[in-house]
Amino acid sequence: RDIAAARRAWDASKQMIEACRGPDPAYDMVILDELNIVLRYDSLPLDEVVAYLRDKPEMLHVVVTGRNAKEPLVEAADLVTEMTMIKHPFRSGVRAQKGIEF
Secondary structure, eight states: OHHHHHHHHHHHHHHHHHHTOOSOOOEEEEEEETTHHHHTTTTOOOOHHHHHHHHHHHOOEEEESSSOOOHHHHHOOOOOOOOOSSGGGGGGGGOOOOTTTT
């Protein structure tokens, strides 16, 4: 079930990226939220994702989020940022929030 959902999301993401080819791109930026988690659990083939992102339109910014980025994706990236949690509502007893943590 998760693998099928990951595939559907990846296919939709590729459609968005394809809409950025040509003289009038549909987007300046595409955010692939939690893609690193999908790749961590092998729900999509890493080599397929890296190869596709290497071939993205030159002026399109693609942001990939999630923990534990795999090294081939890090190597392919133009910019890699590691964030550190300073404060989080979870520490005050607030449960995971839809649209934020999932």
